[in-house]
Every structure is written in structure tokens, then in C-alpha cells.
Amino acid sequence: MSPSASQPTEPDFTLPPAAGEPAAPPQPADAGTVPPAAEAGVPPAGAGSVPPIGAGPVPSVDGAGAPQAVGAGVPPGQDAGVPMPPAQGPAPSGPDPRAVSDDPARRTGAAHGVAGGPEPFGPTCVACGTGTIDDDGYCEHCGHKQPRDRDHMESALATVAAASDRGLRHHRNEDFYALAETTTGEGAPVTIAVVCDGVSSATRPDEASAAAAEAASAALRTALPQGRHVQQAMHDALVVAAEAVNELAADTPVDPAKNAPACTVVGALNCAGILTVGWIGDSRAYWVPDDPGAGAARLTEDDSWAAQMVAAGLMSEAEAYADPRAHAITGWLGADAYELDPHTASFQPESTGVVVVCTDGLWNYAESADEMAAALPPDAGTHPLHTARHLVGYALDGGGHDNVTVAVLPVPAPPAPSFAPPQGARQA
Numbered sequence: 001m002s003p004s005a006s007q008p009t010e011p012d013f014t015l016p017p018a019a020g021e022p023a024a025p026p027q028p029a030d031a032g033t034v035p036p037a038a039e040a041g042v043p044p045a046g047a048g049s050v051p052p053i054g055a056g057p058v059p060s061v062d063g064a065g066a067p068q069a070v071g072a073g074v075p076p077g078q079d080a081g082v083p084m085p086p087a088q089g090p091a092p093s094g095p096d097p098r099a100v101s102d103d104p105a106r107r108t109g110a111a112h113g114v115a116g117g118p119e120p121f122g123p124t125c126v127a128c129g130t131g132t133i134d135d136d137g138y139c140e141h142c143g144h145k146q147p148r149d150r151d152h153m154e155s156a157l158a159t160v161a162a163a164s165d166r167g168l169r170h171h172r173n174e175d176f177y178a179l180a181e182t183t184t185g186e187g188a189p190v191t192i193a194v195v196c197d198g199v200s201s202a203t204r205p206d207e208a209s210a211a212a213a214e215a216a217s218a219a220l221r222t223a224l225p226q227g228r229h230v231q232q233a234m235h236d237a238l239v240v241a242a243e244a245v246n247e248l249a250a251d252t253p254v255d256p257a258k259n260a261p262a263c264t265v266v267g268a269l270n271c272a273g274i275l276t277v278g279w280i281g282d283s284r285a286y287w288v289p290d291d292p293g294a295g296a297a298r299l300t301e302d303d304s305w306a307a308q309m310v311a312a313g314l315m316s317e318a319e320a321y322a323d324p325r326a327h328a329i330t331g332w333l334g335a336d337a338y339e340l341d342p343h344t345a346s347f348q349p350e351s352t353g354v355v356v357v358c359t360d361g362l363w364n365y366a367e368s369a370d371e372m373a374a375a376l377p378p379d380a381g382t383h384p385l386h387t388a389r390h391l392v393g394y395a396l397d398g399g400g401h402d403n404v405t406v407a408v409l410p411v412p413a414p415p416a417p418s419f420a421p422p423q424g425a426r427q428a
Helices: 206-228 230-250 305-313 317-322 369-375 384-398
Strands: 154-155 161-165 174-185 189-198 261-272 274-281 282-287 344-349 353-358 405-409
Touching: 154 174, 154 384, 161 174, 174 206, 174 261, 174 405, 189 206, 189 230, 189 353, 189 405, 206 230, 206 261, 206 384, 230 261, 230 274, 261 282, 261 353, 261 405, 274 282, 282 344, 282 369, 305 317, 353 384, 384 405
Parallel strands: none
Antiparallel strands: 154 161, 161 405, 174 189, 189 261, 261 274, 274 344, 282 353, 353 405
């Protein structure tokens, strides 16, 4: 993934800033250049209800395009401990990510509850599926060298699935994800997906992404059953993820040529038909309805140079993303990051569909919401694991310049009329 101005850029997507034009951090609103994107981080008490996702664009504030965080007031959380299931992890897996099968026998990871870190390979080859693996890691049937633990990972729970791949240009996979299913304090089911992208120019980016994803997932699995408001829980989980990455810097040898461990993060959860997203950096979440005519939407706004240029009205989106500095990020998790600014937003879909949560290794090949919708297979809502594999394959077929990670979270029909929006419901 691409770093910010203070992070050395990566050769695949981001070139150094032009001479005399450093990619600066977000400027104060009165600086006359790039105002920070308007973003409600934590829902204030008494705020309006969750806006629906309809055929139009994502709700925005002051023209910046950032989704507005809305919702009822945030009730205080309880600190009483709620036991969490043990974390398990994205399981290295064998099928070609472009395979069309969604055979449950291929579903690796936990059957329910939590999916998180790498598990050992099975006894058969990831390529032919029949040969046994020798002590050197080669298939005795076809001779295929087995990938390292994180080269390709995938997991599926009952309501969410994810896949991650090293890509075709990087020597290791610096992305990570965590999936989980839990309940609110009232017993409503919640599905969680967290995706993190390590900053390659930083020290230990693979460890940073894993630490952040697992910490955010664990925080959500603790807070939601205690009755914490979902948007507050997401905000707090991003803070916990940042702290987990900061802790890595304490035992990292000082290297003037390297930055502190760093990554981006994006999380999405579905609770009673309400979608809540949270992010720092340029990893994204998209809403793709089952009905192509309903209109897909991007639910996140990048912390990046390009997004700043567009928000300030200095460039069109096409111009900004064509600039060599487009992918320089202005927000990330890490000890050398600017002031932490978690973004959160909630939405209520008006139809069935899927949420796609991904790193830039995917969205570089499907940047707009319409392009992402076109990249999905028609059965995305019923076969999330196949869809995650398909999207990884889509990025690999496009060039695979970066690590690729995607989680697919199907959103079923809206709940029965027993769910009533708060008083004063309105669209933001």
C-alpha cells in the first residue's frame, strides 16, 4: 500500500513528490489549501437516525464526500468482562482464487465465531489437491512448491468470508484480516470484518497489519455484547488497533532508513440490518446492492493526497487519481502517524446486497463503486467465499501489483417491522 508524505513511497503505485511539492499532511481549514475532510468520528447524543443507502451518492457533509456518521446517542458501555471465543486466523488455502467453486469442504478457518491467523497447511497440495507434501515443501505428485503461510489465506464464517493473496510483484503478503460473529447485549447477531494493509516502506508492516486486525476484532467482540453502541464500539476498536501497532515500535530496532511499523485499517459490521464502517488510511468499504439499478456506493473516504485535492476543489477525481502522488496516504496507524483521527459512519441499506471491504490491491483495479459492482459475480450475496476468491483473482488478472485482500459481507433483507427507527428519523 502507499504511505503518506512522511513514509517513503512504494514503486508500484506511488512516485516521490515532485520537486518542491512535498505531500503535506492535512492542513488546517484556514490554511487556504486543503481543509480536512469533514467527518463525524463518534455519534453525538441525540443525533439523527441512520440514513438509507439508496440510488444516490453516499451521504456527505460540506461537499467533501465523506459519509456522515449518524445514529442515536451513544449509551455508556459496561466494563464487565464478556468471554470471547479464542481467535483463530485466516487459513492458508489451496484453491486458485479464481476458482468458481464455493465447496464447503474448501472453507478453512473456524466454522463459527471468529476467524483470524494463519493455520498450518493441510496434507495435500494447494495446486493439484491430491499430492502429499515432502519435507522441503514440494508436492510429491505435481512438484508444486507450497506457498508460505501468508502468501494466500482465506476464511469463511456463516455470514462473511475473506481471501488474501501476496500478489504477483511483492515478495510477501503484508495484508491481514479478521472475521468474527457475535451478538449485541440484546442478542442481535453482529457480523464483523476488519482488513488491514501494512505500509511496505515501514518496519515490520506484516506484523503491524496482523496486530491491528486482531486487536480491532477483539475489541469489537468484547464491546458489542456488553451493550456498547455500534458506532462507538467501532471508533474505540480503531483506537485499540492503533495502540497495538504503536506497541510494536517499542521493540523495533531504530533504523534511520525505516519508519515505525505502520498500516491502514478498515472495518465493517452488520448489526440488525445497520451497516457501520470505520477506517484510517486508504483501505475501503463498498456497498453493492443485488439490484444493479439500485446504485452501488463507496462507504469510506480515503485519507490520501488525492482525496484532499478533490475535497478542496483543486482537482477533479480523475485528475487527482492520475497524479503520481495520488496514493500518498495522510492517515495511518503507527507510532509516527499524525494525530489519530478514526472515521466512522452508519447506513441502513434499502435492499439486499454485499459490503466489500478491501485494500488498495483490489480497488486499484476497480476504483469506482460502479467498477467494483461490475467486478462482482452475480451470486455474490449467496456465495461470499467464492466472491472473495473471484475478486482476488480479478486483481491478479489485472496485474497483481500489490497484496490483495478482500472481505465480503452479505447483507440480507431488512429486518421485520419490529425494528423501528428512532424518533426524528431523517436522511442526512
